[in-house]
Amino acid sequence: MSGIALSPAALSPVIPNRIRKLRPKASLHAQQAFTSDPYVLELAETLEESLPSSPSTPLPLHNLRHASSEALLSTPWPSRRHEPFRFTDLSFIRQSRILPVHLPPAVYAGALSALSSPSLLQRVSQLLSQFHHHDIFWSINGIAAPDLTLIYVPENCHVDNPIHLHYTPPHATTPTPNTMHLSNPRVLVIVEKGAHVQITEEFSNENQNHPYWTNAAFEAVIGEAANLTHSYIQTQSFRAAHIKWTSVRQESSSTYKLTEVSSGGKVGRHNLHIQQLGPHTVTELSTLHLSVGDQTQDLHSSLVLDHPRGYSRQLHKCIVTHSQGQAVFDGNIKVNRYAQQTDAGQLTRSLLLEPRATVNVKPNLQIVADDVKCSHGAAISDLEQSQLLYFQARGIDINTARRVLIFAFGGEVIDKFPNSSIRDKVRSQIKTLLDPSSDSSSL
């Protein structure tokens, strides 16, 4: 079954303690025969201080910390003079300023079933009840999700480290014909008033040919003036079904930015639903879909603007490089009666690189309000002859030129990932898919 691995940054909702201050003890020991390393003492102290204090630390964790802190009192930082590190130089760590990585203490990231705070539980139920039934896959997830991963960011809390949700597919047991494992991960994100957080969802694969069905759901509530930056990367197996719901509710003056790059799955279907709950909201949606095989990438999105002075931008791009590849886009933006002075833009561009590749795009901007600024456009094309010639006229062969231009087309979306390590990773994934023969570093 798919699991959710939180990155180490997210692994500290544990409620820790502080045993004691190390400093006084250290000076005491300094006069004794064995030496304490002031650097190690200082590091230990920084780490202890970075953990929030709580009376309810579980005993095993308490014991672990106690024993470790005792040990550190008499352990020096390893240097080349220590036999085990004779050939391994760690001085560059020592020369750096060490900053502990933790989520702020009031942030919760973990299983809903492990949540004990009654007030938080109540807040979750209140918000969850506001999401409506969407479709069959939403409900299948709803009855089957074994737990709910909750990310709760309290009021005005800015989480600096991105939270990374990694969904790994089921391990490849020898699949019997006509069977599929189904997993139903579900995530709820609550970003309270004035809070900021970045979340990355990554659906990866271990075996390109393994059939399974991922049926994921992601819900987010973004409070007043709060900010959620969401990255979504899908590279599941070419025989997998990947169905994903993203449902977002945005309070007034909040910002939601989504960047999606999907290239995996036999079928990849993203249902994206965004509901505005107040004026002055900002919504930016950017999607890159890539079909390099006999596969379908499908984005069905709906954005409902009901309040004045909203701002929204949607960019959908797809590249189909296989004669049996398909891309589907149905993007609905509704600018309702009270959404005056809304600025809404929608653009879809498809690059079809095989004569029989298909794309079905239905950009759809419905405007009821009269005082609005809306733009939309759709283009389906092959590469531009004049651009290809420009490369050739400078001595670059046509295959390289094609590869660079195709990649540049997708690069516009990849560049929007807020995190450079994700940008680099996705760039090299896409390069490899577009040109499996090349090593991705040479482009």
Add this chain to the structure above:
Amino acid sequence: MALTLPTHSSPTVIPLRRTPKPTLRRANHRVCVASGGAPLLQVNDLRAKIVESNVEILHGVNLTVNQGEVHAIMGKNGSGKSTFAKVLVGHPDYEVTGGSVVFKGENLLEMEPEERSLAGLFMSFQSPVEIPGVSNDEFLVMAYNARRKKLGLPELGPLECFSYLMEKLELVNMKPDFLNRNVNEGFSGGERKRNEILQLAVLGADLAILDEIDSGLDVDALRDVSNAVNRILTPEKSLLMITHYRRILDLLNPTHVHVMDKGKIARTGDISMVEAIEADGYETVST
């Protein structure tokens, strides 16, 4: 096919000391002996049509450029000057329907556009296209490496190319942040022209065709561009410029001036013909 890389950025210094015939070299203007060199480009009765509409634009162009010569083509708007230049580099909008083109002894028309470039033919586009998503430095490094590969030299990484690119930027008087911008995207007219010359500086050429490189340039930019061209193209290299204006002719000193009319070279003369054109227009010279 011989191919040279522009290894000397300032060729003006050495000849003065080394050669007894400094007038053959370019000091500050290029001064060449007419028809001194071997034939570089021989165009014979070249005919070409637009692929899409089947309309013939070039109706039999004849032109020979020898090594070290500087030619200028003038002529009315729509007479086929750009089409001629684009046909020479192999633009897919046009199909050659007759005639021949020999470049350095080889049949140019049989070569792919990139082979023509690697063989030493460079054309600066009258309206260079924007390439969104591809940065100028990435593009230049790719083009430079394609050239090195052709010469059997190892390809260089972006960092190794950096100082080479900086030197060329200086040559065309451009700021380094130019390299980070996407190729021609959002460039002003003048910036596009400089960018074409930067590419010429990086790649070098045996024959450079400059299609209205002077249009839309202010006086300073024009001086930068002509200085750069004079320094990039050593005296044995050849130049074919398409222009409407006298200013650049005075800076680059053509040995031959042609007037194109209705898809043909209607007249050929020297710089003195330019005065007649400026006084009376193209009608008098082309008939």
